[in-house]
Amino acid sequence: MLDKATDGGVLRLLRALALRGGLSRPVKATTTELSHQLGVSQQSVSLWMRKAASDGLIGFEPAGRTRTVRLTEDGVDLLRREYLTYRTIFEDQSSEMVFDGKLVTGIGEGSYYIGLDGYKDQLEKVLGFEPRFGTLNLQIKPEDKAMKACLLEFPGFTIEGFEMEDRSFGEGTCYKAEIAGIACGVMIPSRSHYSDVLEVVSHECLRKALKINDGDTVQLKVFLS
Amino acid sequence: MLDKATDGGVLRLLRALALRGGLSRPVKATTTELSHQLGVSQQSVSLWMRKAASDGLIGFEPAGRTRTVRLTEDGVDLLRREYLTYRTIFEDQSSEMVFDGKLVTGIGEGSYYIGLDGYKDQLEKVLGFEPRFGTLNLQIKPEDKAMKACLLEFPGFTIEGFEMEDRSFGEGTCYKAEIAGIACGVMIPSRSHYSDVLEVVSHECLRKALKINDGDTVQLKVFLS
DNA sequence: ATTACTATAGTGCGAGTAA
DNA sequence: TTTACTCGCACTATAGTAA
Structure with missing residues (x-):
């Protein structure tokens, strides 16, 4: 389950949220807005969000009339794992x-x-x-x-x-x-x-x-x- | 086209090749072997390889009875772009x-x-x-x-x-x-x-x-x- | 404005298999 | 051994639309 989340949209969603600061604080993020940024339909972002939420990678917090999103510990871990892989490729030449x-x-x-x-x-x-x-x-x-x-x-x-x-x-x-x-x-x-x-x-x-x-x-x- | 390559399998393939040292030298890599490592079918790896090759991300070099693979400049750039994104998330807190x-x-x-x-x-x-x-x-x-x-x-x-x-x-x-x-x-x-x-x-x-x-x-x- | 449902079109995956 | 073809199934994305 969590493995499957690695591919495709969910990962891109997590990255977009992280770049908005979602690592450390809740960020405002609507599906429509993200769909523009990510170049996909609003429906897909909505789907990815629900999937990410049900996999425990992001959490919602109500904020006024709209809601905010933040990455959970698991979500951050997933991204950090990706980061470490790339760092290994480009920086660590250790064997x-x-x-x-x-x-x-x-x-x-x-x-x-x-x-x-x-x-x-x-x-x-x-x-x-x-x-x-x-x-x-x-x-x-x-x-x-x-x-x-x-x-x-x-x-x-x-x-x-x-x-x-x-x-x-x-x-x-x-x-x-x-x-x-x-x-x-x-x-x-x-x-x-x-x-x-x-x-x-x-x-x-x-x-x-x-x-x-x-x-x-x-x-x-x-x-x- | 090149954008599409970012999602899914081709990216995972490039990463696997890069971790084998494909950034700087040709590496031996069969589709069967990679399929085990990546947890997908041999057919999928074969497909990804052809796609990556036709997108100019990897190149083949004949080596004895088998062939070797290395990343092209474009392939390395694609990975570096990913790397920079993650580095921005985790390291650069600049605005x-x-x-x-x-x-x-x-x-x-x-x-x-x-x-x-x-x-x-x-x-x-x-x-x-x-x-x-x-x-x-x-x-x-x-x-x-x-x-x-x-x-x-x-x-x-x-x-x-x-x-x-x-x-x-x-x-x-x-x-x-x-x-x-x-x-x-x-x-x-x-x-x-x-x-x-x-x-x-x-x-x-x-x-x-x-x-x-x-x-x-x-x-x-x-x-x- | 927002999110999310349904239905459908499209893509990806892998089993089987040929070369 | 290896790579890559066909084909059926399942998953994914989007359009349309409701709430």
């Missing part, structure tokens, strides 16, 4: 992203998934080592979620989904990474874009090697290419 | 844009247009003074064309088009501005987004007041709100 991750105990499924040959074989081929000892679950800081979203714009290595015993396992993207100099990989399932947990695999037991426990924070360096 | 403009002699139509009551009345209402003495045509620097495109994302004041004597005069947007402290206005017709000439109107004869002639450069300050 890595660094996340501070807090070690958390996952639902335990990570290790099961990775153990499946369907994933394991592909990961080994990509990473150059056999992923073992389940996954390390790193919870990233809220302010880094936009950076994670930006990471997903990089190609990485596609890990194909597969079917097994009537269950289907979705596809995802894998990136090479390292923690404290130890080579590892980050697997991001395609269907969990909004999670704040990164699943890290390695060829050795990172908990032991780094002597870390739940709640500890480690620095994860993700390679973009 | 004005400054253009260095070279005084050129227009095709003489500007003054005729402005003289038409259909435009004149609207401009006077917006600017607070009666526009006189035709328009001053300022040619902006090539590197500022992206900034001009960014300017158009700001609401400004819509000037309606109208019909007269079987001719139709298109709508445009007017922004308040000043040159050397003299209040003026910039009128940008909706149908000429890619022109590098700004049409400036004022209540006095700017050529006389500023003692300027063709070829001279003046600084134009455009107010965004």
Whole structure:
């Protein structure tokens, strides 16, 4: 749902509102007026507005006889994510992203998934080592979620989904990474874009090697290419 | 045409290619691979690629058995324009844009247009003074064309088009501005987004007041709100 | 003036498939 | 493998209009 909002009109609407100052305060904006600016019909703007509102990207506030509009936190985040992508293109020529991750105990499924040959074989081929000892679950800081979203714009290595015993396992993207100099990989399932947990695999037991426990924070360096 | 390219898939494609380094060198990119990354079908990526190519935004270069892709200058410009818009939203809190403009002699139509009551009345209402003495045509620097495109994302004041004597005069947007402290206005017709000439109107004869002639450069300050 | 409904025309997407 | 064709479905935009 929120993904779909990224394309087309809603995004252009958010941008127009942001340029009017909608990031920090409610702004006056009629559909007719915006339709002129955006070069579309009034009806389309009306549609986009309702869609943006129902997706929680903008909020209305009554103001006298007319209403005002302002972007919600989610709306601002969406725009900031776009901004970070472009900034990466034109400014950051770095080849890595660094996340501070807090070690958390996952639902335990990570290790099961990775153990499946369907994933394991592909990961080994990509990473150059056999992923073992389940996954390390790193919870990233809220302010880094936009950076994670930006990471997903990089190609990485596609890990194909597969079917097994009537269950289907979705596809995802894998990136090479390292923690404290130890080579590892980050697997991001395609269907969990909004999670704040990164699943890290390695060829050795990172908990032991780094002597870390739940709640500890480690620095994860993700390679973009 | 080029405007249409801004929406939807082609833009996402250009971004993906740019993140792979397509700004500065040819990159390998198959439609299947990109379709995974972008979450759409291979067919759609294929379509977007052909569209981007026919719009002159990307170019192909044969490379062995497969081909490589790189962004053209126009393609990079398109992305840079997007980038500048977002940067304005999040970084530049300034309320004005400054253009260095070279005084050129227009095709003489500007003054005729402005003289038409259909435009004149609207401009006077917006600017607070009666526009006189035709328009001053300022040619902006090539590197500022992206900034001009960014300017158009700001609401400004819509000037309606109208019909007269079987001719139709298109709508445009007017922004308040000043040159050397003299209040003026910039009128940008909706149908000429890619022109590098700004049409400036004022209540006095700017050529006389500023003692300027063709070829001279003046600084134009455009107010965004 | 404003927003939003309905109906219809148009565009985009992807499954299937050929080359 | 790769790219790109056809075609059917669904979504989107707009005109007309009501509230």
